[in-house]
Amino acid sequence: MKPVKVGICGLGTVGGGTFNVLATNAQNIARRAGREIIVEQVAARSLNPACDTSNTKVTDDVFAVATNPDVDVIVELIGGYDVAKKLVLTAIENGKHVVTANKALIAVHGDEIFAAAEAKGVSVMYEAAVAGGIPIIKAIREGLAANRINWLAGIINGTGNFILTEMRDKGRDFYDVLKEAQELGYAEADPTFDVEGIDAAHKLTILSSIAYGIPLQFERCYTEGISKITREDVEFAEELGYRIKHLGVSRQTEKGIDLRVHPTLIPEARPIAKVDGVLNAVMVNGNAVGNTLYVGAGAGAGPTASAVVADLVDLARTMDADASVRVNHLAFDKIEDVQVLPIEEVETAYYLRIQVQDKAGVLASVATILSERGINIEAIIQKEPKEGEELAQIILLTHRIQEKNMNAAIAAIEGLDSTVGSVTRIRVEQLA
Numbered sequence: 251m252k253p254v255k256v257g258i259c260g261l262g263t264v265g266g267g268t269f270n271v272l273a274t275n276a277q278n279i280a281r282r283a284g285r286e287i288i289v290e291q292v293a294a295r296s297l298n299p300a301c302d303t304s305n306t307k308v309t310d311d312v313f314a315v316a317t318n319p320d321v322d323v324i325v326e327l328i329g330g331y332d333v334a335k336k337l338v339l340t341a342i343e344n345g346k347h348v349v350t351a352n353k354a355l356i357a358v359h360g361d362e363i364f365a366a367a368e369a370k371g372v373s374v375m376y377e378a379a380v381a382g383g384i385p386i387i388k389a390i391r392e393g394l395a396a397n398r399i400n401w402l403a404g405i406i407n408g409t410g411n412f413i414l415t416e417m418r419d420k421g422r423d424f425y426d427v428l429k430e431a432q433e434l435g436y437a438e439a440d441p442t443f444d445v446e447g448i449d450a451a452h453k454l455t456i457l458s459s460i461a462y463g464i465p466l467q468f469e470r471c472y473t474e475g476i477s478k479i480t481r482e483d484v485e486f487a488e489e490l491g492y493r494i495k496h497l498g499v500s501r502q503t504e505k506g507i508d509l510r511v512h513p514t515l516i517p518e519a520r521p522i523a524k525v526d527g528v529l530n531a532v533m534v535n536g537n538a539v540g541n542t543l544y545v546g547a548g549a550g551a552g553p554t555a556s557a558v559v560a561d562l563v564d565l566a567r568t569m570d571a572d573a574s575v576r577v578n579h580l581a582f583d584k585i586e587d588v589q590v591l592p593i594e595e596v597e598t599a600y601y602l603r604i605q606v607q608d609k610a611g612v613l614a615s616v617a618t619i620l621s622e623r624g625i626n627i628e629a630i631i632q633k634e635p636k637e638g639e640e641l642a643q644i645i646l647l648t649h650r651i652q653e654k655n656m657n658a659a660i661a662a663i664e665g666l667d668s669t670v671g672s673v674t675r676i677r678v679e680q681l682a
């Protein structure tokens with residue numbers, strides 16, 4: 251069979267990794283794809299010292315690749331929204347298949363891009379966009395196709411997990427670890443996407459769309475990052491038998507889809523609680539299979555390139571077949587318009603940390619406020635003021651309750667005379 255000719259746009263961390271994996275593993279890749287996959291052209295603003303491009307056509311114009319008649323597939327690895335979208339749509343218009351690692355692009359503009367691709371009979375593949383090297387798109391869309399997916403939950407930002415792990419294990423400073431994650435090529439061009447949960451929300455939006463057959467609805471995903479997690483919350487959580495992880499959680503409920511990204515207490519006995527560093531992990535619960543867990547590197551050149559090249563191999567095997575036999579872009583089932591629940595309607599358990607003046611009766615007042623709103627307490631720790639300080643702390647774990655009830659309880663607790671500052675609230679998931 252004729253070789254597949256690829257145009258790589260962007261030669262940074264992932265582009266460079268992809269170029270090198272295609273060269274290093276060329277024989278295996280050709281064997282598995284049933285044909286050679288060769289890099290016809292690369293578009294880069296500057297060369298990557300890790301790549302030997304001396305025998306490759308290089309341009310600085312990504313659109314020259316998207317319109318090059320010798321290119322069958324473009325690999326979009328420049329990142330961002332505007333130029334990347336124009337590039338992908340131009341490539342599709344020119345009859346080319348697309349492989350991308352750009353979750354921001356897919357989560358926000360995926361519907362438009364997939365519609366354009368379907369009209370043209372080409373494929374857009376994006377395994378690298380979620381959980382880096384873990385083949386999670388393939389696992390949910392194909393491997394679990396027999397199931398109704400009940401829920402999924404994942405550590406889906408490598409930078410965030412790396413920061414939390416280094417802070418917890420080595421007591422390192424947040425920004426010092428973030429800087430290292432940037433140097434290692436894990437972080438997004440704008441690292442607030444990593445630390446404020448936006449990147450994880452992009453990924454959860456994509457996974458949920460595939461899992462439940464719903465449209466991509468990034469704007470409805472509730473999003474909180476890791477920047478407000480303190481060392482003392484990490485320590486108190488451990489005292490209660492939990493780890494704090496930044497989690498994307500989505501669940502099919504009778505009222506709609508629960509779609510949220512936030513720091514979460516997970517029982518330390520769960521395998522996912524022990525997934526540290528740049529590793530990602532996704533748990534998926536299906537009605538036939540039960541719980542499944544997928545673990546692997548969520549960022550970095552090699553792992554992400556592994557997913558990009560897997561998509562190229564899939565394409566090489568199927569691109570000459572009729573488009574109808576290729577896997578659908580989002581889901582096999584008809585996309586249903588199911589409501590995404592506002593966060594106030596979501597039900598979960600909570601960790602609360604309340605700073606109080608060290609007076610008799612405070613704990614009783616807090617307990618009354620909770621019980622009046624139907625909130626049961628699961629565990630409680632009281633911390634006396636540290637030497638030289640005046641404030642005590644009450645740390646609580648509650649049973650599951652709707653978020654709007656918890657909001658009302660927190661407002662009432664913050665209104666007590668003896669409460670100081672805001673109540674810290676972290677959601678708790680058992681993942682059983």
Ligand SMILES: NC(=O)C1=CN([C@@H]2O[C@H](COP(=O)(O)OP(=O)(O)OC[C@H]3O[C@@H](n4cnc5c(N)ncnc54)[C@H](O)[C@@H]3O)[C@@H](O)[C@H]2O)C=CC1
Nearest residue numbers: 260261262263264294295327328329351352435549550554
């Ligand atoms: N770094 C990682 O571990 C992962 C990254 N991704 C995604 O992969 C994509 C690429 O990320 P990285 O490789 O980390 O970024 P990067 O910043 O290392 O590389 C992007 C490259 O594209 C080039 N570029 C940007 N605009 C261009 C243009 N108009 N013309 C020519 N070159 C242009 C830049 O100069 C840079 O060399 C992003 O969408 C990112 O979200 C996905 C999974 C993991």
Ligand SMILES: N[C@@H](CC=O)C(=O)O
Nearest residue numbers: 407408409437438549
């Ligand atoms: N910045 C992202 C890269 C991979 O998607 C992350 O840290 O997970």
Ligand code: NA
Nearest residue numbers: 377380382384
């Ligand atoms: Na993946």
